[in-house]
Amino acid sequence: MNSPIVGKAVPQVTALEKIQGRAIYTGDLKQPGMLHAKVLRGPYPHARIVRIDTSQAVALPGVKAVVTGADTPTRLWGVAHKQQRILATGKVRFAGEEVAAVAAISEDIARDALDLIEIEYEELPALLDPARALEAEAPQVHDGHDNRVKEIRIARGDVEAGFAAADLVHEATYELHSQYPGYMEPMATLASVDGNGRLTVWTSTQSVFLARARLAEALDRPVSSIRVIQAMVGGGFGGKIVEERSSLIAAFLATRVNRPVRLVNNRLEDFQSGCFSVPCRLWLKMGMTKDGTITAKDVRILANSGAYAGLAPEVMLVTAMRSDNMHRLENVRSAADLVYTNTMPRGAFRGFGGTQMAFALNSHLSVMADKLGLDPFEVHRRNAIRAGETSVHGWQFGSTGLRECLDQVQAGIGWEAKRRRPKDTGVRQRGLGMAAAMHVSGNRTLGNWDGSTVVLRVNEDGRAFIASGESDMGQGANTMMAQICADELGIPLSHVTVLPPDTDTSPFALGSLASRVTINGGKAVLQAAQQAKTQILDAASGLLGCPADDLEIDQGVVRSRTKSNATAALPQVCRYHVFRHGGEGILVRATYDPPTKMMDADHYGNIAPGYSFAAQAVEVEVDTETGQVTLLNSCLADDCGKAINPMAVHGQTNGAAVQAIGWALYEHLQFEDGRLANGNFADYTMPTADSVPHLQASIVESNEPNGPLGAKGASETAILPGAPAIANAIEDAIGVRITELPITPEKILAGLRAKREGGHA
């Protein structure tokens, strides 16, 4: 398709207002009479709340409400399990859990009021180590329940036979740590109750409808009595899907005071309350024949859900089985257990559990390839699933760009030549590593619907409004939708406005999760635009006296393909559509529900309309005296089906690469008695520009049949291969295999010491 807008690298439709500082985020919103909220957090990882005295706080001038768990609705809310109230009652289960909240006329007064709340705690033995969670004498995080959140057991084929058929069997245990999403905008919410008792909530969210559902549940009121509007969102990375708790507190306070209440986390508070990725210990055993064919894969996982079960069970399921689908595997087995601990709740994070297994799998494949004298690229190619095939878990592949991703990064990094060069022998030693991974585009998990609905209006001036409940969190969803719409309608990009998601006016949508917005939301936009175009051309047919199928829209003008003088400007056609007997404005609705299945009880079924792939190759330099690792080069290819906007895809790919570098080398949560000790950006060291090499991001367009114009999801896939590619490159450089993240200089030097001592043994 010769397209002027789709496929063009244009700045995002939100770029101008953002760089001018004029984008309105939730923290910028003000309303008359607005109060400011602050939250008091429990200090202990596990403690009984014996007594709370708020009388002094209530008496402080300027304080309008002080609430504790006892004030909150008794209905429990939760994602996997209904187990939380808006504020803790009875006991606190992690250090930082919200115990009380204040609404006051200023943030300072609210802050001062917190100091006046007296709480007596009785400390309880805390369960901090997930490895102890299932022991009989372990403290119970939730009284009366054992600490197992979920267990997943999956077995297909004959794993033992697979191992028996292998020439090489390798097993190892990996420790994958938790990561803070580090979005630019900490959580923020403004909630307001109107004279009719309706609650309106502006919040930084990845999904207005899931936010509304959660508010309805936690506040125990009808869904339709709540309106959620998405303000501009400064990043989410999974942390703003459904697990954060501060929006509930803000909304609850608003209902208590009948005044607008704004609750904005500062960075320190966001670390305390934020959602972190799921850490796990992962044991992996794989069998391979001499030619690199994988014969069996066996995995055991112990994952840490923290104090509550949000999306962590779903995350662990992804860790347990998603990567199996990228290869032609027959014999796989997973035993995964998710446990509670008295630590902060863990859950959704970009990659959604994929990063954890991608690290183990790619580390494994690199080791096994080495042992068999094979190139890891060849091992991936040999096993790679192809378009038209169905994977071991029933996933059907309409498009697979895995092999092209491998080709691009292998060439891009100069793999062949660099692998042949003599090994460095000095203090600084270079190495090459690669990894590959897959991700879903969409996921039919919530209530057997993964669809997306778009309402499209074309106004009398020929310009379009898109109403969709899917959310842009900075990743470019609005730009993608606008490009597809402009392209189909034959109008400039600037003539398309994507309306902010609003549960009162937007069609129902699940929002930005599971990389589903481009493939499902984009498809709905395409279908809506096609319908609108049909109406426009039908109207133009009447206006111009030409058959509709002879007409096209080009640059805002409807013209006949055959009669050169038969043209009408789009505004003229759109006005004609309205202003006549029987006329009406152009208003169409389209829903795309992908042809996918819910997983069955055995976790089998084609859950997504498309699957994205990525591969990455990196070159590192290790200082063997300090243990410091420097990335020299990175080549990352993302199979996104079709890049609706290559600039946005490049941005996502590079951002994912950096976040993976952070997880692998820099970011490291430190705890002191179960409390986060480095919850600030001086001590929680996210990568800076200096930590990042020249990043090469390439795009593979595998043309997904289910996708709009061939497109699939981009960006989540790209975070998956970074960490294992780095670990593999480090082993190539210095012969030390790191299986525990993050890769610190201490671990590198310990590995080198062990290698030296092993050499003497």
Next chain:
Amino acid sequence: MIPLPKFRYVEPTTLAEAAAILAAEGEDCQILGGGTDLVPSMRQGIFAPKTVLSLQAIDGLGRLEWSESDGLSIGAGVTLRRLETDATLRKLFPMLAQAVSEVASPSIRHMATLGGNLCLDTRCYYYNQSEDWKACSDLCLKVGGEFCKASPGGKAKKCFAVFSADVVPALIALKAQVTLVAKEGERTLDLAAFYSGDGARPNALKPGEILTGVVVPADRVGIKGSYLKYRIRQTIDYPIAGVALALRFGASGVVSEARLVLGGVASKPVLVKGIAELLEGQTLDRARIERAAQLARKAAIPQANTAGQRAHRKQMIHEFTTRAFEDLAREAR
């Protein structure tokens, strides 16, 4: 954004006026240089001064002057960016320029002042926390508790918070002198003596005193120096081990002066003992460098209160000391 607590802001135009205000306000007043450390610390609730006294309107604190008789005089108000880019300083004392350029990031160096860097507060996982965090358990010694929680066993009655300015080790290696001014008068002391080693009160500033500047003696010209910094990221981060080495070479590579100062591994910059005795009158060879690195390693007393494991940071002191010597030995050849 975390709001700043309320405070009174004063901006005197003379040192005498500043000293008078400081004398009157006492401990409730804090001095603002570039604000790059004070302001975030105030946001975090670590400091809550009633008065913030800015030095920026005072004439003379922005001086950066070289004379062959008096040496290099640097006013407390000179920004790190100016130090790092000053042609004279770069030519005469490249190690100092190097150390300055390792501080934080360019945007911070544009604001940060020499005086602020010299008076940098010590840091610690138990101290650089929000009030809520600190209130969760017994307070640490630095904020009024009984014991230093970062000390081995957590039972020391001395504060072990870490001193982590980059510029200071370089200045001490260059035998800089510091001038302190109070209402009653001024005093000058060796910069090395300015630091107490007590993490709770890391420097010798008395109530009412203002650090007005340093002087690097003129006879330091010709010293070869190297400042090497170890940290997690190559920008922004404080040093978790820093090494400033100053050597003077005589004829045929014989060391005539040697000073080695460590940063980021104790509650003060550590002037390593025994270095002069080991090296002066000798040529640098592998064995002597190794011996010097061992002395440095022994002098470093890092605690588990910042990034990097203790043993690792000691090892890095050893490693970076070796590298600094090797760099200078190469230069001397």
